[in-house]
Amino acid sequence: MVGRDLCFDGFAIYYSPVDKKPIYAVERLNGRQLSEPHPRRANRFYEEARLPFRERALLSDYRGSGYDRGHNVPAGDMTNELGMAQSFSLANMMPQARQNNQGLWAKNVEEPTRQYAKRSAGDLYVYTGSTGNQGSIGTSKVTVPSHLFKLVYDPQKNTAWAYWVDNTNEANMSPPISYQELKQKTGIDFGLPENIGAAHTNKTPSKPLLGGWYPVFFDSYLPSKLAEIVAAIQAGRVASVQIQYDRNEMLAKTLAESIRNKTGLQPSLIQSSPPESSEVTYERNRVTAIIHSQ
8 A cells, every 4th residue: 555645734644545535644642732722623624735636535525425524633633723724634534424423433532532642741642544445435436444543652651552443323432452453453554662552462464564654843953853863763763764845945955964964864855835725824944754664
């Protein structure tokens, strides 16, 4: 499965051009940001113009389909108007059973995750996605997943757990599953430590694992963030680094050169100029390092 990396202001998405939905999305949550005032919900869904037309989901695909446009990264996690607006990109949506989206998922998955983040001592990393195929919707043939998942990783405690939910209106909650079990069910390696939590298993996955990745955002040259990337490379945990930029080519090249000089690994540079509209703007000077794990 080949995906596209899409970075937004407050989250990132590993997107499937074939399924026209995220493979998974990743966000960082903490109690401080969730305690801040939240903007009013935007409810302005839009087609992601950064994707080639043939790879996009369209607004018309969901109309009359019987499925909700289900957020991967929830609008309720956004703490500013920019993030709120961007969370309504169709690149952040999956066809989700309506009662599931508005009921069980919102109340028994998204809200408990936020409550845990509010109590946690530091940052959490939350991965949300879907898998399986039970048909498609619309002329773009957006895949309707059979299962939804949300993986919560607490690095302070080196623990993780995942919610695993059928994509039906009749779905029931079951106890969270381990990180290792989620990897076996999805075939995705999210790049977390193998000794995580207490449910470590040596079972061999039934299918090859996708490589994990995560974004590191730079609004300026920050030695502490760069040092974390360098340490991960030197520890053998990084396969490649891609640096995405729009206007700030100087910062992008400086970061790439610093990484190469310190580790010998040569990052690739990609310029991307996402379009803006009256509803959605993008951070033009931000540089994003996409870290692909081994």
